[in-house]
Amino acid sequence: MLLPSIKPQQSSGLAQVPAVLRNRKTQVGLLAAVLIFIGQFAAYTYITPFLNRVSHIDAAVLSALLLGYGIAGFIGNLFGGWAVGRNLRLSVSGTAALISLSAFGLAITGDSALAATIWTLAWGFGFGMLPIAMQTYMFSSAPDQLESVAALFVSTAQLAIGAGALVGGLAVDHFGVASALVIGGVAALLTALLVGASTGKQ
Template identity: 35%
Template sequence: MSEPQSGTRPAQTPSVAPAPAAWAAVISMTLGVFGLVTAEFLPVSLLTPIAYDLHVSEGLAGQAISATAFLALITSLLIATVTRRFDRRNVLLSFSILLVISSVMVAMAESFAFLLLGRVLLGIALGGFWTMSAATIMRLVPEKQVPRALAIMFSGVSAATVFAAPVGSFLGDIISWRAVFLLAAGIGVITFIVQFATLPSLPPRGRASLRTLVDLINRPGMKFGLFSLVIIITGHFALFTYVRPFLENVTGVATAGVSGVLLGFGLANFIGTHLAGALIARSLRMTIALMPLVMGLATLGMVMINGALTPTIVLVAIWGAAFGGVPVAWSTWITRTVPDEAESGGGLVVAGFQTAIASGAVLGGLLVDFTGAMGVFAVGGTVLIVASIVVTMVLRPAPAVSEQT
């Protein structure tokens, strides 16, 4: 079902990967994903105690996520240009250091403003890491193994979902939310050590300038692809940021129950991440369109059953499995669409993700404060279904690089 984009495509030169594949370095990238995503979404599971301790509303506390996303957005657009003369190994190591500093600052925060400052540092690390992640993977393994390596790296997102949501919620009630963020700092230290030991020297490649970003956006299919990505991720994070209030206030799940439901989300997300590789091999276009459709139907189903416990648990798991394929599919899309400028292209995808995360958190916060969690899930689910229909009708992903040549 995948079809090349219409119009004249620029000449493209596939990246030359080292042999043999550096799988230990891929694992270190997975640890980086795990640490950063864990820190990014810990506020989801700890939203209620953070809001209570810092004397702010849950809607305002949720902006700790949007603040991180906003800085990640800015960083994703600038990091390739600002660091274009530096070895990518050293740049990636610096992001792990920022993860540690940010987590310690959040754990020590006595005001919401200081917490936001720590989250700003996390946004820089997050945006920079994600911008370079796909391009780095392309240099660590041969081209045919890139989808597998990406799936391994994105399994770090699934593992982080398991940890940040249910484990974060469970531990937050036992050792406090501040101690949980100190654990996140410890993960950052471990990540730095493993990356220091395994990442090879990676001299910068590509033009890496702001002009490059403009040129990439103007390539065939890029504008619509990025717009579709923003809409899908906005819908998801308007829902996910406020899933705990939905479970507590609509479904009536106690704190321990919330941890269990979110654990199901994370485990299903892990499975969905690995299933995405097989789906992408059949059709990238189908995978990109199918994931938001399933997510939207699942979350609207949660609204229609009015929070009935057992069906809600099943639907949350389905939602998690579907979302597991989203980052893998869109990372594959960018490596196929602009293989000659994968790092700068990755920056655009990250910018789209972070714009959507911030938008989802902000819009979800407004909805949850004025309409309650039910309103958030009704609107978010509808947005996802509409996005799936539009993507099915319009998006035409490029074939793999080997097929193009």
Template identity: 40%
Template sequence: MTPTSTTPAQHGQRTVAPGPGPGTSPLRAWLAVIALGLGTFSFVTTETLPIGLLPSIGAGLDVSVGTAGFLVTGFAAVAAITAAPLTTLCGRIDRKWLLAGLLVLYVAGNLLAVIANSYGVLLGARVLVALAHGVFWSIAAAIAVRLVPERHAVRATALVLGGISLASVLGVPLGTMIGQRSGWHTAFAAVAAIGFVVLVAVLSLLPSLPAQGTGSLAALPRVLRNSRLRAAVAVTALVMIGHFLAFTYITPYLEQVTGISEGMVGVLLLVFGVAGFAGNFVAGAVVGRSVHGTLVGALVLMTGSLALLWAFGDSRPAAITLLVLWGLAFAALPVGLQTWVLQLAKEESDAASSLYVAAFNAAIALGALAGGLLVDSATGPRAVTAVAAALTACALLILLLSARSARTHNRAPARNLTNA
């Protein structure tokens, strides 16, 4: 029996039918999904908030900008390391109350950052939020799918993951603006306030959602026996390393390779974010028809955009066009990849999602680190797009091989019956 055909009863799990459940109106269910999307927005905004405030944080705490930068890479590393084990260990907790606990930890961590007067206290505050971050992201999409009828599962996933794109478009720029005008402590106060709003919404809107997991670390090796899930995690890691390797250093690329002025870079990043926000909902509309087709199309477009940026990045019209296409393609990938993961491990959706989140967050740290080494080398910022294109091409190859293997496996019983 394959891992994907294992029944919940075999592991002592409780199954919960999809849909909002008794006593929950469709409106309330969709408002709860929107609240989860706002939660994703707040967590992703908090994760990347220090990027635009590193100089002021460093000056305020008397540390170097590089040391202050660890507030971002360290956050991603903690989330990556703890997402899978913590999510699995919380597998028996009712999802409503688990979400509430995570949001309390989120608000507390950001309030601690508001009063932080030393680097150690601020780093501790970031660790608190990072511990909640990995678990929240691991369970949010799976909870959204349970809140709505099965036919709307992809749309609910797109709404929740739309918080990622919205954070890129609004979260980080607004947080940076607040921090530059009123101090970086105020920026952390703002994200704490958003988290409190989400907490109130979760308590008000979410019904009781009994856990579907086992609450045992044994769930992790069990889901890892699924070869297609391992492929999904590998594709996620390669895509996100490639994206963050290139995007983290897109500013020096645009300034030094394309010749874009400093003032216009912010405008182009906003355009990238808007394209991504649109791409997220385009993916939500098409991924339900074919997860595989959506992922292949997005990876082909992203790989091509990055490769052409390397070749023609010194042309402003070409660079701007390719940047928009890159944004569209990338935004479709979290929706497609998360949907793929949920389909591959329906009985252990939280454990499977936690591996996806771990790969995603580890990729942020690894991509930013590798990109920095490339930019500081003799090759300069242009090389980041070429290496990123190579990584996404490898992800595309793994995706195609996984799909081919699945088709072969699905045809095998038919051949055996014929031979019999």
């Protein structure tokens, strides 16, 4: 009731998707989405067993810590909205770098409950920034074809989320729970490098 009305536009259906996929920045954005969401959910899906087994954080404290992760994510979302208006490419690459640093930090120093707490909250802040940063980056790649871009982004992200949980599970089964965090850190780092090295109007 409070938002301004927006005139409906004629749906483009699937006709514009091939053209959108030929857009270099869209290609970078989709690859970045695959990497970051696989990395995020390969690692975060298994953060609870890591914090239990490695950081020795009991259930009561863990619930509070994960609540803190969510609160940090809310703050990160607000900050991300501000940051993308200043420098979009830096916001996306910086968000991915923070998630990478947090995952690696947790994997390396997570046997300390204090370090684990700090890295988990930093991770929450970074992940809170991620949706708005990635979505804005994708929309900026083809501002005249937002429906097609949105459909591609959402579909890609959902597939990557499932794939990430699967990859993380396989890693945990074969190499231990910390390996999921390493995979998350590597994927997020590759995202940061990919977006940071991209060219074109940002």
